[in-house]
Structure formats: structure tokens, C-alpha cells
Amino acid sequence: MARIGAEPERRQSLIEAAAAMIGEQGSLDVTVKDIAARAGMSSALAFHYFGGKDEIITQTMRYLLREFSREVSAQLQLAKTPAQRVDAILRASFAQSQFDRNTVAAWLVFYLRAYSSPPAARLLHVYHRRLHSNLVHALSPLSGKQAATNLAEVIASLIDGIYIRHALKPEGAQRAEALTICRLAISHLPGISDLQTPKTTRSPQGN
Amino acid sequence: MARIGAEPERRQSLIEAAAAMIGEQGSLDVTVKDIAARAGMSSALAFHYFGGKDEIITQTMRYLLREFSREVSAQLQLAKTPAQRVDAILRASFAQSQFDRNTVAAWLVFYLRAYSSPPAARLLHVYHRRLHSNLVHALSPLSGKQAATNLAEVIASLIDGIYIRHALKPEGAQRAEALTICRLAISHLPGISDLQTPKTTRSPQGN
């Protein structure tokens, strides 16, 4: 023990443990002691690094947001046409790393936290703005700038709604089916067609 | 004090106070003492009537579910055509009593509770089944029984998604706009058209 320079890994372990426990529990009612134990250390060390429970929670939220952004960026990189850009956002949203039951529960927890915590609300707001901006950028060539903002709102809501319902379904629910049904619904929206673009690379998990 | 036969009103006061506080706080971390105080009594009386905090929570959840069902039933009563039945469910979902910011937050809280509480999950499941059944019944004549179940899922998800995003928006957000945008999106779905049926009675609040 007491390896020097361990702070970064310790912090990351703590954050991942917190995300996992919050997701499993579906609530912020997880003790710092339990999080720290899961990350293989004492609660005192967690307090030493983060200063308080709130900071652990906030950093965990940042972590989830960052992971999602990473996923979106990766998918957008491969997209060339506007329709592909829309689909890239869908693929990112329903990637198995994001659509995992516990991850979705953690997202919901943070949505609720944002409801009464201004810092959390700010974090979520930038995420919403970025997603909205991405969607509008992808949709504008398809449907006009005017309709794009409405469409973006609809699509974002649809994704969130499918998420929230997914978290309630029993364990081994359909991963790919959610993406399919979402694509199907969106393909009917005005100006949008042939969403199911042939994938450049077909991943083994089929996300 | 100590009026006899006060139990029913006391219980109802407690439930309404609990719903309000849970909605305001966006979490179940409200003390029985605070709920009871808001309902104008001591915490001991709350325990006397409900036996424990869990039961207060569960009954509060039942109450929200019941209120929503009431709203749906009322709206469905007036609908004659299939399209009107779909719109009735939308109107119920976005009625100002249901779409209130705190009410939505309370719903989200219960969604999350269902995630780790089997009894809550059962309650939510019957609500989901009822809504799904209502939607399929309304949609089948429009799009065929096959497509109806998929459409029902999409519409239910869209409603939930608009809900969850609404709860995050600043206070005086648009009540009617959400309904409009939802109608617009749904009207593009295959088999569905002319959703904006002329209302039989136009309510002053415009819900």
C-alpha cells in the first residue's frame, strides 16, 4: 500500500465504483464507505481525495457525461452525410456501453439531481445544448433550419423516453431493438429518410 | 384537535404533502417529520396511520397513478374516433395537473424507485400495461394491430421523454407547446393523421 503517485488511479476507481453503485441502486443513497470499499480503499481516503460526498457525486456525473460525449464524437467522426450524422447520434445513444441498464439508471439519478442541484443542472444543461446543437447541425440540411430545432427536440425526447423505459424492463432486454424502433420512428419525420445507412464497420456486438 | 373520524382526511393530507415534497425535492430523501409537519400533524401520527415510511411512499405513488388514470379515463370518455382516442391520451398526459413540474419530478422519482423496489415495479408495470393497452386499442384501427404495438411503444416513450426534459426546464416553461410538438411528431407516424381534433370543450387553461 501507500504507493506514491496513486492519486489519479484512486480517483478514477472511486468514480467508477460510484457510477456502478449509483446505477445498481438507482439512487444517490449510497454511502461513501460502500463506494470506497468497492474501489478497494477506506472511506477516509475517498474524503481525502474528493473533500466530500458531493464532489464524488459531481465528478461521477461529469464522468458519465464525458463518456457519452466521447461515444458521440467517435460515431460522428465516421459520418459523412447529414443522414449519417443523425444516425451516428442514435448509434452513440444506443451503444451498449451507454444503454446498459445500470448506466441508464445512473443517468436518471443525475437528471433528478439536476432538478434540485444548480451545479448538476448546469452540467446537464451543457450536455443538452451540445446534443441539441449536434442534432440541429445534422438535421438542418434535411429539413431546413426552422424545422430542425423542433425535430431535434422530438428526437432527443424520444431517445430519453426509450432510455427511461428501458431501465425498467427486466434484465436481458433487447439492445438492438431499441435502436431499430427509434430509427423507424424517426425515419417517418418530415425530411428524413433512409436512416439505416449501411454501416462502415459492423461491430461484433451489433451496437 | 382530536376530532374523531379524522383518519381518512389525515391520510389524504399526508399523501398530498408527501407528493408535494417529493416533487419539490426531486427525491425520496424527505423526512417523515417534514411530511407530517406540512400536513399539519406530528410524525408520530403519520407512523400511527401508515405504519412506516415505505407505506407512505407507496401510497403516494398509488395516488399519482390513480390521478393520472382518472385524467385518462375522463379524456377517453369524450373520444369517439380512433384518432380522438389517441389525442385523448395525449391531452391527459399533458393536462396541466399532470404536466406540472413537481408532479413530473415525483413521477421520475417513482420510476427510479421501481428500479430497485419490486412492489413499486409492480405498480408501475400495471400502469404501463394499461397505457399500452389504451394506445394499442386506439391505434389498431389506424395502422393495423401489428404496427400498433410498436407505435404504442414509440408514443409512450415520446411522452416520457418530453416529460423528463420538461422537468429540467426553468419554472414557467410552455405547457401547451409540449402537447403541440408531441402531436406534430406523432401525426407523421404511419397511419396517423389529423390528430388535432376540434375539441368539444375548450378549457380556459388550454390544456
Next chain:
DNA sequence: AGAAGTTGATTGACTGGTCAGTCAATTTAG
């Protein structure tokens, strides 16, 4: 009518447990 008993309403005060946060002390790497 009124005394006496019954039952529900109601609460202040208490308890046992839990948890966030602190701290002084120990260990280890450089």
C-alpha cells in the same frame, strides 16, 4: 342529566442505528 368507561386522535420525548466528515497516527517511496 351526568358519572364512568371506551375508543380513537394526538403528541413529546426517547432510542438505536446510520452516515458524512475529521483527525491523529502509521506506513512507504524517493
Next chain:
DNA sequence: CTAAATTGACTGACCAGTCAATCAACTTCT
């Protein structure tokens, strides 16, 4: 030796749940 890592043990606050004791309304018996 110094600075970071690490923890066991402690504390102060808070909270769900309990309990014994009042209080107010009805009933019944005389």
C-alpha cells in the same frame, strides 16, 4: 527526512420508528 498515502477510531447530526401519556368525542348505565 519529507511528503504523500492510508486508515482506524471517533464525533455530531439526523432520522425512522416506539411508547407512554394525554385529550376529545361518543356510549352506556343509573
